[in-house]
Structure formats: C-alpha cells, structure tokens
Amino acid sequence: MSAAFTCSKTFSGYPCCHRQWRHPGHCRFVHGYSRSFTLWFQARELDVHGFVVDFSSLAALQEHLAHQFDHTFLVNADDPLLEQWQALHEQGALDLRVMDNVGMEASAKLVWQWANQLLEQREGGRSCCWKVEARENEKNAACFETVPRWFKAQA
Numbered sequence: 646m647s648a649a650f651t652c653s654k655t656f657s658g659y660p661c662c663h664r665q666w667r668h669p670g671h672c673r674f675v676h677g678y679s680r681s682f683t684l685w686f687q688a689r690e691l692d693v694h695g696f697v698v699d700f701s702s703l704a705a706l707q708e709h710l711a712h713q714f715d716h717t718f719l720v721n722a723d724d725p726l727l728e729q730w731q732a733l734h735e736q737g738a739l740d741l742r743v744m745d746n747v748g749m750e751a752s753a754k755l756v757w758q759w760a761n762q763l764l765e766q767r768e769g770g771r772s773c774c775w776k777v778e779a780r781e782n783e784k785n786a787a788c789f790e791t792v793p794r795w796f797k798a799q800a
Contacts (some may be wrong), residue, residue: 649687651775652697656661656707657681659714663747666724678781680714680749682756686764687792688772698764698772709759716740719747753779761793770795 662677686698713719718739720730727743734741745751760774773796780786 649689650691650697651685651687653683653685654698654700654703655681656682656710659710661714661717661719661742663719664724665748666721666726680752681707681764681780682710683778683780684755684756684760684774685776686760686772687775687796688773692768692771701768703763706760713742713755717742719744721745721747749781749785750789751781753777753787753789757789757791765793765795772796780789 648696657679658700659680659682662675664675667673672774690696690699692699718730718734719726719742722743722745724730730739730741733739744797754777756779757774757777760777764772764774773793774789775792775796776790778786778788
C-alpha cells in the first residue's frame with residue numbers, strides 16, 4: 646500500500662442467525678450472533694473537511710447493514726431446507742435473507758463490496774475501503790482485505 650491516510654469505523658449490534666448446513670458439527674444447526682463490522686478506509690488526500698471518510702456520510706451503508714443483518718435469518722441459496730425457510734418467512738416467523746454464503750468470511754467481502762460501491766460512486770476514487778472485519782462475537786472474526794482496482798488506478 647502506498648502512502649495514504651487511514652481510518653476505521655465500526656458498525657455493531659446486528660443480531661441475526663444462520664446455519665452452515667454442510668458443516669458436520671454443531672454449526673449445521675441454526676444459531677445466532679450479534680454481528681459487528683469494522684471497516685478500514687484510506688485516501689491519499691483528505692476531503693475538504695480533513696477526513697479520509699466523513700462517517701456521518703455512511704448512513705446508506707448503515708441502513709444496508711441493518712436491512713441485511715438486524716433480526717434476520719441468513720440462509721445459503723443452496724440450503725436444502727430453503728423452501729421451508731421461505732414458508733416460515735411468508736408466515737411471519739422469521740425475516741429471511743438468502744445469500745450465496747452466510748459465513749463471516751463471505752459477509753466481510755459482501756460489506757467490503759457495499760462500502761466500495763458507495764465510495765466509488767460518491768467520491769470517484771478519492772477514498773476506498775481496503776479491509777472489513779466481520780465479527781460474530783468477542784472471540785471470532787473474519788476479514789476480507791484488498792484495495793479495489795479502481796483505487797489502484799488513482800496512484
């Protein structure tokens with residue numbers, strides 16, 4: 646990473662549940678966590694207010710996180726019980742979100758994508774998100790880390 650200013654922002658308090666249906670152990674059962682996400686941002690130049698990223702401008706991202714992870718049930722698109730989960734959703738028993746992969750590693754990448762879509766559209770490459778940590782509790786977390794190609798082109 647070339648010289649850059651960096652900052653981080655944590656979004657927390659997203660209680661949701663999921664299951665890893667292919668796992669041979671207890672992770673195959675429905676279980677839940679209060680997820681949190683820490684995002685790291687970088688910019689070679691600060692904005693007019695002296696920020697890498699103005700945290701107050703991340704409301705759309707925060708809304709996206711809440712919609713996906715706040716009191717929801719996350720299920721893989723290939724879960725063999727998908728029809729049953731959809732029926733329970735239609736009956737109002739759970740708030741279903743179907744994902745390619747409900748794991749923390751994939752969730753970190755998904756949030757990284759959302760953050761960079763926002764920043765690329767809004768700032769035209771001035772700043773980017775280069776790392777996301779998705780935390781399921783105080784003991785366990787997964788990260789996705791890479792600088793988006795469009796930001797590298799700004800070098």
